[in-house]
Amino acid sequence: MxxxxxxxxxxxxxxxxxxxxxxxxxxxxxxxxxxxxxxxxxxxxxxxxxxxxxxxxxxxxxxxxxxxxxxxxxxxxxxxxxxxxxxxxxxxxxxxxxxxxxxxxxxxxxxxxxxxxxxxxxxxxxxxxxxxxxxxxxxxxxxxxxxxxxxxxxxxxxxxxxxxxxxxxxxxxxxxxxxxxxxxxxxxxxxxxxxxxxxxxxxxxLPVVGRDSGHMRRIAEFIGENYTRGPSLDEAAAAARLSKSRLCALIRQYTGTSFQVLIREMRIEDARERLLLTDDTIGQIAYRVGYNDEKYFLRAFKSSAGMTPSAYRLKRAKEADGAAPTAILPR
Incomplete structure (x- = not known):
């Protein structure tokens, strides 16, 4: 702290x-x-x-x-x-x-x-x-x-x-x-x-720099800390101290998507990285990103990534093994 x-x-x-x-x-x-x-x-x-x-x-x-x-x-x-x-x-x-x-x-x-x-x-x-x-x-x-x-x-x-x-x-x-x-x-x-x-x-x-920064900071903070549990629009609006319509308008303006789609994208993105950065099972990852039904998670992941979680993990692991080394930072 x-x-x-x-x-x-x-x-x-x-x-x-x-x-x-x-x-x-x-x-x-x-x-x-x-x-x-x-x-x-x-x-x-x-x-x-x-x-x-x-x-x-x-x-x-x-x-x-x-x-x-x-x-x-x-x-x-x-x-x-x-x-x-x-x-x-x-x-x-x-x-x-x-x-x-x-x-x-x-x-x-x-x-x-x-x-x-x-x-x-x-x-x-x-x-x-x-x-x-x-x-x-x-x-x-x-x-x-x-x-x-x-x-x-x-x-x-x-x-x-x-x-x-x-x-x-x-x-x-x-x-x-x-x-x-x-x-x-x-x-x-x-x-x-x-x-x-x-x-x-x-x-x-775009709006004047900083005009909505306080609102967007509170929205991002609430969603970033709660997306895995599936927060409601009412909860998000209360946390951001905004009306639901104003909250949705700001999210659409700054991200180009809706509240619910943003939550889903964040969950799938989190799952993608956990597949690469952890040895957790598919079921464990589904639960940790907010899906209580593994079958529903599999469908949502495949719809987003175009392949199953297991295939995605294998594909990215092969890509990592074949990656070329990067240049050394000059001193």
Whole structure:
């Protein structure tokens, strides 16, 4: 559990009204970072040779995931992503997400507090205002609307910056953390310029950045923690403090699907990854993703994947055995 931090480092709120709602309904949250002491947090590491299935969780810092290999599906908010070599993801504070690693996954994970990157920002701001004050954080605002699969030149540039940050973070040389801060800022700002046209186009067709972030955070948190038990629309609306019609409209707007279809997709996606990441039987997996009837699970899985769970497990295992090794991260 990460301890609460001072007001100057709390994540941005969408607007004052939602700020009041969130304070009234605040709940503990899970995280996998070191507790904050007096100094702003920053950490970066290469994750490999491990197999973990993290449950839905959230945290109060900014997180970046850069994949050097293909990896199991991950979910950020209500959006599912299938990482491949060169994919990069930006998880904003308090956004629920699920991460999965298998033994073939190679991923650089970095996280930082706002006042590590921007020591001069001493209070919280709505998202739209924050990206004006710290434009390099725009990537976090548009995460689920832009495909951040980097091309070869972008990947080379990002991997050079990551290699430098890892080296400096592990050293005790003078100015090491200043170099890390500069590398991180330059990497984020350059990527923002790469996708500037996408952000401009999205701004004309999507709601103002951050307007619905509080609602979507509560919806994603509730569904991420309850999809295996089959929550009702009434329960979800109550948890999000929205009417049922408003809840359905937001889910449709941000995911392109309905509440019930989203629940089913999340269950099947969870089952796919459990088939690869665990030795559980088909019946055990069906039960763990919310199906009490194994036959019904088999039909639902085959309808989604085009094959039975056993065939899917065998096919993906053969693919993993034949996968080529990935390049080493440059230092």
């Amino acid at each position: 990460v301890k609460a931090v001072s007001k100057k480092t709390m994540p941005p709120r969408p607007d004052p009204a939602e700020d009041e709602e969130d304070r009234a309904g605040a709940a503990p949250f899970r995280s996998y970072a070191l507790d904050r002491s007096d100094s702003p947090r920053f950490h970066i590491r290469l994750v490999e040779n491990t197999q973990r299935l993290y449950p839905a969780h959230k945290h109060d810092y900014f997180q970046i995931l850069y994949f050097l290999s293909d990896a199991p599906a991950i979910r950020i908010g209500l959006t599912s992503h299938k990482p491949k070599a060169g994919s990069i993801y930006f998880v904003a504070p308090m956004v629920p997400h699920q991460i999965r690693f298998d033994y073939a996954t190679r991923c650089v994970v970095a996280y930082f507090d706002l006042d590590f990157l921007r020591p001069g920002i001493t209070r919280s701001y709505p998202v739209a205002e924050l990206v004006r004050l710290a434009p390099e954080l725009t990537l976090f605002a548009w995460q689920n609307h832009v495909n951040f699969d980097l091309d070869a030149a972008q990947a080379t540039r990002v991997e050079r910056a990551i290699g430098s940050m890892i080296d400096q973070h592990q050293s005790e040389r003078i100015g090491a953390m200043e170099i890390v801060r500069a590398e991180m800022t330059l990497m984020l700002a350059t990527l923002c310029q790469d996708y500037e046209a996408d952000f401009a186009e999205l701004s004309r067709t």
